[in-house]
Amino acid sequence: MKSSDVILQTATKVVFFLIFLFAIHIFFAGHYTPGGGFVGGLLTASAIVLLLLAFDLKTVSRALPFNYTIMIAIGLLLALGTASASILFDVPFFTHAYDYFDLPLFGETSLHSAMLFDLGVYLVVVGATMNIILTIGSDD
């Protein structure tokens, strides 16, 4: 008796978006509340892993055509660039700057250069996790 994955696939189509949205929230919440780049990256990777469980490898690779190795490189460059940008302003390595900006929709927001570093961490975590899983998962 062959069975179909109709329940798993339909539930995944809804739950994937919820996990991804929560990952974005956790990423931005990292400054004042628990969360940050690492947890956000892992949550994003787990959402993609859920897709991989429900659908097959070919479908997911066609839907999300990311090269995760390049993603790791971009993340490392972002982190390193944010850290070394402080040299240009004649302050020690890894000195961060922040300021308050009046953005549309958000109102008074404090923008911190540590967020860019966190984005680098996020990209590295997503790339590394997905690289490990795809390398183990693919047959070739």
Added chain:
Amino acid sequence: MAFQILLNFILAFAWMFILNSFDASTFIIGWLLGLMLIIMMRRFFPGPVYIKRVWAILKLVLLFIKELWLANIQVFLLVIKPKLDIKPAIFRYPTKLTNDWEITVLSALITLTPGTVVMNVSEDKKTLYVHTLHVDDIEEAVTSIRDSFEKAILEVSRP
């Protein structure tokens, strides 16, 4: 259906622009006025008015809550019985539903009402395999699911 909701949205916005006041209460009044107009003009739309479907969804939720209560009380009574005289069974349930989401909602409803668990969906999506905790008459179990959940889901998808 989707077109009607969009039209109602546009009408509510138009009402806000006419009155030149942009807050939630004006929007809601505009929405209700637009709904009144859509009900008045219902002969011009191909499908039924979308309120019918909203009502069907509400009925489905209420039915689910009612069934959840009843089934949990039944399982509680089974648990506290001194003698365990249950008759477990796995039966085929031939479903009329075709869409993926309909089958998923039906399976979720059957599974969340204790005593019955959907174990499998056949490959052609025409048969659900249901495990039940206690069944006297399989035909009766099938018709009870058909008359309650499947009917309510059909009302939502094809009113």
